[in-house]
Amino acid sequence: MNRLLRAVAPALLALAAAGCASTGGPPPGAAAPPAVSPAVAGGVDLGPSPASRMVCTGFVVQQLAGALGTDPTAPPTATWAQHLYSCTYAYAEGSMLLSVKELADGATAQAHFTGLRGSAGPVTTVNGLGEAAFTEADGSTVVLKDNTVLTVDVSHLPESFGKPPRTRPNVSVMAATTVMTCWKEHVG
Numbered sequence: 745m746n747r748l749l750r751a752v753a754p755a756l757l758a759l760a761a762a763g764c765a766s767t768g769g770p771p772p773g774a775a776a777p778p779a780v781s782p783a784v785a786g787g788v789d790l791g792p793s794p795a796s797r798m799v800c801t802g803f804v805v806q807q808l809a810g811a812l813g814t815d816p817t818a819p820p821t822a823t824w825a826q827h828l829y830s831c832t833y834a835y836a837e838g839s840m841l842l843s844v845k846e847l848a849d850g851a852t853a854q855a856h857f858t859g860l861r862g863s864a865g866p867v868t869t870v871n872g873l874g875e876a877a878f879t880e881a882d883g884s885t886v887v888l889k890d891n892t893v894l895t896v897d898v899s900h901l902p903e904s905f906g907k908p909p910r911t912r913p914n915v916s917v918m919a920a921t922t923v924m925t926c927w928k929e930h931v932g
Contacts, residue, residue: 792829795892796844797822799842799923800821807922811922816835827847828844828846830842831843839900840915841895844892850891854888860893860895865880865881870885873917874924875889879913883911883915883916884912885898885917896919896923
């Protein structure tokens with residue numbers, strides 16, 4: 745699996761970059777999101793950053809549907825609790841959860857990422873995503889980027905998913921690559 749991820753990641757990055765760039769900018773009426781920042785100002789929770797909300801909006805939804813060859817059965821649903829923005833993509837065959845944990849700073853994010861990696865059991869390092877990334881045994885991918893940790897949980901998808909069919913690790917790396925590429929293009 746490790747060799748497969750190394751071989752597939754660059755192609756997925758190019759595909760996601762081309763797709764995100766082809767959208768021509770934010771959807772009508774939406775501004776490009778600013779950089780991810782802590783979601784608390786003066787002790788008041790300001791909700792998820794615009795960058796975090798991207799995992800559940802037009803750019804990412806459209807790119808994932810195209811790359812996976814299938815649409816969600818309903819628009820993705822989002823939640824925000826304890827600085828964790830989560831978006832569930834429901835499909836006829838299962839579901840995928842994209843979540844962004846917003847942390848106070850890069851050091852706190854690194855510590856959170858390290859803790860997740862340490863408790864994940866056997867993992868495969870994924871090069872070229874964020875500052876660090878790994879795929880878990882169930883195929884889910886976790887990415888460290890600035891003061892955030894992105895998780896693409898594919899544990900509720902079948903082993904083979906999409907049209908054409910892809911393995912769960914390929915689906916999660918592709919989804920994470922799509923988010924990272926869109927953040928890079930639209931956040932900075």
